[in-house]
Amino acid sequence: MKKHLTISNALFIVLLFLILYKPSRIWLIRQVSFSPTVENIKEEHRIQNYSWQLKGLNTDNINFSELKGKVIFLNFWATWCPPCVAELPYIQSFYNDYKNKVAFVFITNENWKEVADFFRQNDYEFPVYSSNNSLLEGLPLVNSIPRTFLIDKKGNIRIDESGSADWNTSSFRSSIDKLLTE
Numbered sequence: 001m002k003k004h005l006t007i008s009n010a011l012f013i014v015l016l017f018l019i020l021y022k023p024s025r026i027w028l029i030r031q032v033s034f035s036p037t038v039e040n041i042k043e044e045h046r047i048q049n050y051s052w053q054l055k056g057l058n059t060d061n062i063n064f065s066e067l068k069g070k071v072i073f074l075n076f077w078a079t080w081c082p083p084c085v086a087e088l089p090y091i092q093s094f095y096n097d098y099k100n101k102v103a104f105v106f107i108t109n110e111n112w113k114e115v116a117d118f119f120r121q122n123d124y125e126f127p128v129y130s131s132n133n134s135l136l137e138g139l140p141l142v143n144s145i146p147r148t149f150l151i152d153k154k155g156n157i158r159i160d161e162s163g164s165a166d167w168n169t170s171s172f173r174s175s176i177d178k179l180l181t182e
Contacts (some may be wrong), residue, residue, distance in 0.1 A: 045138075045140075045156060045157040045160070046138055046154075046155050046156050046157065047136060047137070047138040047139065047151060047155035047156075047157070048137055048138045048155070049136075049137040049138065050063075050064050050065040050067070050068045050136070050155070051063060051064065051065050051137075052064035052065070052131070052134065052135075052136045052137075053131075053132060054105070054107070054129035054130070054131055055129060055130045055131075055132075056127065056128075056129055057108075057112040057115055057116075057128040057129060057130060058112070058115070058116070058119070058125075058127060058128050059127040059128070059129070061129075062129070064105070064136055067103040067105070068155070069153050070102070070103040070153060071101070071102045071103065071150070071151070071152055071153060071176065071179050071180055072102070072103045072104075072105060072149075072150070072151040073094075073098075073102050073103070073104050073105070073148070073149075073150055073167075074105045074107070074136075074139075074148065074149040074150075074151060075091065075104075075105070075106045075107070075146060075147070075148045075149075076106075076107045076108070076142050076145050076146060076147045076148075077106060077107070077108055077145055077146045078108050078109070078110055078145055079108075079110060079114055079115060079118040080110075081145050081146065083145075083146055083163055083164035084145055084146040084164070086164045087146060087164040087165055087166070087167065088122065088124060089122075090165070090166050090167045090168040091126065091167050091168075092123075092124055092125070092126065093168040094167045094168045094172075094173070095125075095126045097173075098173075098176065099126075101176075101180055102176065102180070104126050104127055105127065105129060106126055106127060106128045106129065107128075107129055107130065107131055108128055108129075108130060109130060109131075112128075115128055138155070138157075139157070140157075140160060144162055146161075146162075146163065146164060147160075147161070147162050148160075148161045148165065148167075149161075150176075150179075152179050152182065153179070153182060158179065
């Protein structure tokens with residue numbers, strides 16, 4: 001009985017460590033991340049008005065309307081968010097191969113110094129923007145991060161993913177390749 005309690009206590013301490021210690025929490029989240037799937041088109045999930053001013057933190061300012069007619073990967077994230085941090089290596093790999101085919105838009109409300117330090121430490125280079133607290137018309141309310149949307153060339157939201165995901169799988173890339181030819 002006493003040996004059973006000791007093993008249970010040790011497992012509890014290990015589990016507590018994995019949950020509370022940020023690097024191990026990020027590692028744990030990566031282990032359970034999955035590949036999102038592209039959804040069929042639903043009429044109510046469409047961007048109607050692309051007008052949305054974005055301030056570039058490591059890139060030029062844009063109006064989202066400049067991206068109309070492109071496949072858009074739109075991600076809301078923060079450096080302090082463990083699930084966000086967990087999925088960024090997958091996103092960076094995906095970005096490296098698709099940056100000239102897909103429009104990437106990463107939104108954060110953090111200041112550029114925090115983001116720049118984080119990018120320097122992790123060798124990230126995707127474009128980051130801040131918004132004036134307004135959202136793109138037709139986009140569902142974003143009340144948790146990470147939150148990622150994949151928008152096709154016609155403005156249909158084909159992925160609406162909350163939480164960490166593996167954005168660098170062959171099945172996801174295959175779905176992107178198909179969307180790029182539509």
